[in-house]
Amino acid sequence: xxxxxxxxxxxxxPLGFEELYACLEAENINYEIKKKGTQFIIFEADILPxxxxxxxxxxxxxxxxxxxxxxxxxxxxxxxxxxxxxxxxKKSFCVRLSKIGEKKVKLATPEIxxxxxxxxxxxxxxxxxxxxxxxxxxxxxxxxxxxHFFLGLILWSVDREEYNEREPSKRPSFRPGSMKTxxxxxxxxxxRVKKGDNFLDPFCGGGxxxxxxxxxxxxxxxxxxxxxxxxxxxxxxxKYKQGFYSIVKGDSRSxxxxxxxxxxxxxxxxxxxxxxxxxxADLIHDFLRNVRQILNPGRYLVFxxxxxxxxEEIVLNTGFTVETVIDARIxxxxxxxxxxxx
Numbered sequence: 115x116x117x118x119x120x121x122x123x124x125x126x127x128p129l130g131f132e133e134l135y136a137c138l139e140a141e142n143i144n145y146e147i148k149k150k151g152t153q154f155i156i157f158e159a160d161i162l163p164x165x166x167x168x169x170x171x172x173x174x175x176x177x178x179x180x181x182x183x184x185x186x187x188x189x190x191x192x193x194x195x196x197x198x199x200x201x202x203x204k205k206s207f208c209v210r211l212s213k214i215g216e217k218k219v220k221l222a223t224p225e226i227x228x229x230x231x232x233x234x235x236x237x238x239x240x241x242x243x244x245x246x247x248x249x250x251x252x253x254x255x256x257x258x259x260x261x262h263f264f265l266g267l268i269l270w271s272v273d274r275e276e277y278n279e280r281e282p283s284k285r286p287s288f289r290p291g292s293m294k295t296x297x298x299x300x301x302x303x304x305x306r307v308k309k310g311d312n313f314l315d316p317f318c319g320g321g322x323x324x325x326x327x328x329x330x331x332x333x334x335x336x337x338x339x340x341x342x343x344x345x346x347x348x349x350x351x352x353k354y355k356q357g358f359y360s361i362v363k364g365d366s367r368s369x370x371x372x373x374x375x376x377x378x379x380x381x382x383x384x385x386x387x388x389x390x391x392x393x394x395a396d397l398i399h400d401f402l403r404n405v406r407q408i409l410n411p412g413r414y415l416v417f418x419x420x421x422x423x424x425x426e427e428i429v430l431n432t433g434f435t436v437e438t439v440i441d442a443r444i445x446x447x448x449x450x451x452x453x454x455x456x
Contacts, residue, residue, distance in 0.1 A: 117196050118163060119177040119264055121212070121257060122153045123272075126297075126442045129452065130172030131155065133300045136454075137166040140306040151259060153214045167270055169303055169330060171277065171296035174212075177255050177266035180237065185219040185261045190229045200267050201238055206246035207254060209234060214259040230256055230265055282320060286353050287346035289320040293380055297442075298322040299329075304416040304438075304454050307332050307376035314374040314408075316366035316401060317381045321347030327376070328357035335371060337364040366401040371408050377415040383423075394419065395428050402432035402455075414456055418442075421451040429455060 122130035134155070138145050143163050149156040156179065167176045178200045183192040209231040211223050219226075234254055235243055243252070253268045277299070278284075282292035293301075302323055307313045309331030315323040318336030324347065328334040334357065338344050347361045366381075381398050398419060409415060415434065419425050421441055429436055434455035443449045 116162070116199065117148065117156060117158055117179045118269075119154055119156050119179050119257065119266055120167065121174040121177065121255070122155075123172045123174045124153060126172060126300075127153060128440050129297075129300055129442055130170075132438055132440055132454070133170050133172055133303045134167070136304045136306055137169045138163060140169075140303070140308055141166040151214070154257060154264075156264075162269075164270055169299075170272070171299040171303070173272060175255060175271040176269045177257070177264070178269050179264060179266040180254070181233070181266075182262070182264045185221055185226065185258075185263065188221055190221070190226065190233075190263075192233065195237075198267065200269065201241070201243075201252060204241045204243060205251035206244045206249075207231075207234060207252035208245060208247050208250040209254040209256060209265075211256045211258060214257065217258065218260045219258070226256060226258070226263075230254070230263075233265075280322075280325065280354070282322065285320065285350045287320060287349040289343065289346055291383075292320050293322055295322065295326070298380075299326045301378045301380070301416050301418065301452065302326045302330065302376075304452070305376040305378040305414045307378075311375035312371075312373065314371065314377045314405070315379045316364075316369055316377070316405060317379045318347050318361065319343050319380070321350045321361065323378050323380070324359055324361070325351060325354060325356065327378070328354075328359050331357065332376065333357070334359040335374065336361040337366065337369055339363070339365050367397070367404050369404065373410055374408055375410050375413050377405055377409055379417050381417060381419060383420055394423055398423075398425065398428050399432060402429065402434060406433040412456065414454060416452065416454050418450045418452045421449045423451075425451050425453050429453065 144160040145157045147157045179196045181195045209227045257264045277295045280295045311332045313327035313332040314335045318338045324334035324336040344363045438454035440452040
């Protein structure tokens with residue numbers, strides 16, 4: 115099996131790691147973690163994991179590992195080399211450095227890139243790869259943490275513009291408190307939704323979660339007790355014309371749908387969105403008891419709420435088990451606690 119390095123974006127790291135594991139599971143990719151660092155994991159996979167990583171919002175890049183080593187004073191030492199099957203044709207290449215934390219080596223970045231570029235050239239000397247620093251066909255990444263580095267070919271990297279185009283402020287109908295697009299995508303991914311699944315968000319608001327599920331190929335169902343929210347979601351989904359979806363007005367505590375295979379949602383906190391006079395804990399508890407009847411056995415439900423609500427206690431006696439708990443500090447007065455239930 116090939117050895118891959120997944121480089122996680124710097125913000126919300128625990129969420130980024132869990133999102134990657136969920137996507138690998140959702141795409142039925144068998145993997146084994148070999149090493150975990152501050153912002154990366156190295157893993158083996160039985161098949162090329164592109165379908166999984168391209169779903170991820172908090173992944174920076176996926177690298178097919180070629181070598182690792184250390185930088186000592188002014189010299190670079192290759193400690194391990196790996197079998198790489200991704201470079202098979204004569205194409206232009208370049209080497210670029212990314213660092214985790216502060217750079218703690220004397221060697222300048224251009225010199226590191228130059229020396230490791232020479233190593234790449236010699237490694238594939240039979241192909242006589244030409245260097246192209248502006249528009250290369252092969253992009254090699256050096257991930258440097260303190261004085262240790264990993265070198266490999268970038269197989270995929272995130273397109274931030276794709277997410278920026280769907281930010282709440284750029285949608286036709288903006289609703290206060292809407293979750294940022296990458297965060298919404300990550301929570302949808304944690305639900306392990308698969309292409310062709312029925313996905314449900316029973317507090318759909320402006321439709322951010324159902325939009326992300328639709329982009330992943332699910333049939334997206336959204337409901338909200340607020341009539342204006344339903345109209346807002348409809349307007350936003352129409353703009354992007356993505357996949358199949360249905361949006362209805364309904365109370366999350368009593369909605370009845372056919373079976374669904376994944377649920378992800380962000381219930382109201384009574385901060386920027388109303389709970390219609392209900393206590394947040396009571397609303398979430400009743401909603402969980404209700405949707406337990408329509409979620410397929412063994413499948414996942416993901417929700418977030420302020421950590422001060424102690425959501426693990428809310429889950430008790432709802433028929434769900436807590437699989438994962440992730441805290442994400444949004445700002446000084448809000449830490450979202452994300453629960454993955456099964």
